[in-house]
Amino acid sequence: MMLYLLNWLRREEGQGLVEYALIIVLIAVMLIGALVALRGQISTVFSQISSGLAGG
Numbered sequence: 001m002m003l004y005l006l007n008w009l010r011r012e013e014g015q016g017l018v019e020y021a022l023i024i025v026l027i028a029v030m031l032i033g034a035l036v037a038l039r040g041q042i043s044t045v046f047s048q049i050s051s052g053l054a055g056g
Contacts (some may be wrong), residue, residue: 009017035042 009020
């Protein structure tokens with residue numbers, strides 16, 4: 001799958017490749033922002049899961 005994606009990206013023209021790269025970067029920045037904003041809630045959920053699995 002990764003090889004297919006790399007071959008597909010190589011066939012694209014320069015402008016198209018830059019557009020796809022910008023979209024990927026934008027999605028990555030949004031995901032990082034969401035994780036930073038929700039880190040407290042994520043930590044709480046994992047703590048509750050850990051306690052539940054430990055039988056506490």
